[in-house]
Amino acid sequence: MVKLDRVVKLLAMPMLWMGIVQLAFALLSLLWFRDKMAARFFEPACFMLVLAVAINFFLKDTDLNRIGFRDALLFATLTWALTGILGAFPVMLVTGVSFTDAVFESISALTTTGATVLTGLDAMPKSFLMYRQFLQWMGGLGVVIFVVAVLPMLNVGGMRLLKAETPGPVKDDKLSPRIANTAHYLWFIYVLITLLCALSYYLGGMNGFDAIAHSLSTVSTGGFSTHDASMWYFESHSLLAISNLFMLLGAISFGLHFRVLHGKAPLLYWRDEETRVFILIVVALSAALGLYLLVENRYGSLESFSFAAFHVVSFITSTGFGAADLSSWPAASAMFLVFCAYLGGCAGSTAGGNKIIRDIITFKLIRREIQQLIHPRAMLPLRYQDKAVDSEVRSAVMGFMSFAAGSSLVLTLLLMQTGLDFWSAFTAVAACINVLGPGFGQVGSNFLPVSDAGIWLLNGAMILGRLEYFTVLALFSPLFWRR
Amino acid sequence: MVKLDRVVKLLAMPMLWMGIVQLAFALLSLLWFRDKMAARFFEPACFMLVLAVAINFFLKDTDLNRIGFRDALLFATLTWALTGILGAFPVMLVTGVSFTDAVFESISALTTTGATVLTGLDAMPKSFLMYRQFLQWMGGLGVVIFVVAVLPMLNVGGMRLLKAETPGPVKDDKLSPRIANTAHYLWFIYVLITLLCALSYYLGGMNGFDAIAHSLSTVSTGGFSTHDASMWYFESHSLLAISNLFMLLGAISFGLHFRVLHGKAPLLYWRDEETRVFILIVVALSAALGLYLLVENRYGSLESFSFAAFHVVSFITSTGFGAADLSSWPAASAMFLVFCAYLGGCAGSTAGGNKIIRDIITFKLIRREIQQLIHPRAMLPLRYQDKAVDSEVRSAVMGFMSFAAGSSLVLTLLLMQTGLDFWSAFTAVAACINVLGPGFGQVGSNFLPVSDAGIWLLNGAMILGRLEYFTVLALFSPLFWRR
Ligand SMILES: [K+]
Ligand SMILES: [K+]
Structure with a gap:
């Protein structure tokens, strides 16, 4: 059953972490960006750090080694809600938006949604812009650990399918060692891909600040930008291509990334049914949208396919970067992109949507129902990755x-x-x-x-x-x- | 496997039937309505009758006793497509709309959809108006036979759930005797409810023509009217109430109607899980919409609840009658009604939508998934009507x-x-x-x-x-x- 003291003590952990992050940004503002925002990060940080330490002090006898499934479920929801609220304080203090809007901005960052209530980003303090990007990156890492370590054990939405795929030696049902172990393997991959992304952006023409800022929101498929014009601020098709690559990497299972890296076996990407189908869908939908834009005679042929691929990738990976004035496109193409977002990326990644693995199972199930109508007495199995589901x-x-x-x-x-x-x-x-x-x-x-x-x-x-x-x-x- | 000659010979049957219907309307126009439309029904009728007889002559050796599942599937789709096209000729000849629009009107009638491309109904020839209404009624009867006799055997969309409920002695897997037998039981119920509906409309204040015309499109949950103003032409809340009753009867399983009548056991309606949930949903949604309209201060309290109930019933049964100027209602209430249409009526009826039985299974399945998360090791059954699904x-x-x-x-x-x-x-x-x-x-x-x-x-x-x-x-x- 759920025990209140255990849950409160568990929540002190993300609170402490959010305090440390805001403290770090206070220091960054003071020493690096020198944009006079330090106090607006420091004040809420102090409050959180003191509260988190106090909780740990008063509940020092509460045993966290016995957390169960229900604690994990409650903890997950409360963590995102609590950090959403705590992360909102600097948003309020820096931009002056209401509490409601600040919480929206903060939850939008931490869930890697990337919807915003802010305008005039280009003129905002650099420390604050980087804070928003960092919240997305941190949220993305949290999501990866959650979807790789927790979902498969609980079979949330059928994710037991991925149980055998989890990296690391711990495959039993004990929750805490499993999470700790998996996190250990995943954060390394996550950091590595982020660094490669930042470097590529930098070599592609961004300045250091933008390269780091956008790498944080690309790998997390978050989609926040430091510019109102989003990715098209840079007006570079090669940057769009780099972005495509790292959005796709962010939307592929991090468990699979680990196995590829560990086994030095890049072919695993193709041997994995979900990743293979994901890539084929992205190619097919990009080609379709590219042809459509070409026929509409809106852009030249390079632009048509570049914008098409970028938007399909941006929407199917649920990143949400923009590169062209979408509102000037026909409504049907906007609807097409929303449809891509529902398809989603791969399970075990930072992407949202329904996830390709579920799309595959649903497609196969519908196909099987049709076959069953034609052969009512046949026994038709439903297989995924060569195993019966x-x-x-x-x-x-x-x-x-x-x-x-x-x-x-x-x-x-x-x-x-x-x-x-x-x-x-x-x-x-x-x-x-x-x-x-x-x-x-x-x-x-x-x-x-x-x-x-x-x-x-x-x-x-x-x-x-x-x-x-x-x-x-x-x-x-x-x-x-x-x- | 599918054999072409068998399918063609099967299709001669609905063709013959459509010819007879149009011939009857030619006679009705000539002798009863005297609106000079006889030729416009007679010409296509002759063509169909001759063609149907010719097919039967040339394929007289084709054996129809061995039709299988696949023939039934192909026959169902082709019947609606073919009769849709054949039924369109009088629409074209009387109103002068294009072939495309006439086929839409005809398919809309025969599928009991009731969407229209016509305006100025009130001024149209009476024989033609009654023809449209009759197509809906006939389509409704066809649907009832299809959903009660064919769907449960093929388990289309999970309808094997209803297999034990089918009326009549034939419960084995032979298709033709089963369809003939079931049809025999169902058409009697269908005619009976239609007569009661026409009588009630007449006593409620409609003239004889409108009472019959609207009974045909009420019991079939078709929704065509002989007036542009649909059901509110009569400006009578008691007629709306009568209409509610018969739309609901049309949206309840005709197999269940048979069992109620045969066993003289009206309580069966309440003991049937789908019907019980259906009625509870209708009451709850009507009350919610009624309160909403009342708070919006759009109508008085009687009007609010009468209009609310009528539109909820009209949309959830997929009849689609209108009674108030819906376009003046807030967009959210229109969206609410569309949501009702997706819920649908009961399986085995003329109603469309997803059907209440599937809503129930889906709800229970989602609830079970949640319970399974909380108790991962428990064996949780999914029961419908006290039986495991x-x-x-x-x-x-x-x-x-x-x-x-x-x-x-x-x-x-x-x-x-x-x-x-x-x-x-x-x-x-x-x-x-x-x-x-x-x-x-x-x-x-x-x-x-x-x-x-x-x-x-x-x-x-x-x-x-x-x-x-x-x-x-x-x-x-x-x-x-x-x-
Ligand atoms: K996003
Ligand atoms: K209808």
């Missing part, structure tokens, strides 16, 4: 897909009630539950037009989508709170 | 739900490409795949603004939704055409 996993995957579709509809309905039109409400919801970022219509530039009630709804939607729905839903079951 | 049925249900959600998204995307905005395209697709009828936005009054390409897309969508997706999808599998 059992009915528990199938149920969990299909429950996930249905809940994703249903909650999109219901959240859109609720958001329309706060005053947005259908297109804006639908794309805002899609942007949040798929942790994508950009919306269209009234929320095409930023999320300022959304009322406070709407913002809190979207705050919930981002955490719901980021934690794959069921992690959050479980907390609303009476069963969860029973002994 | 096996994994084949669960897979089929979830495949259906996912395909419904995915195809809505893809069809909306394609329809936007033909020039409609998102809201119009989305509601047009929802109106067609759920065989609902009314759309919003640009298609708020009728479907004239849709381009020809869009109309053919929607023609396909209506048949796809009416035949529960998989019946049609099967035909696109290479497996279907293999020996």
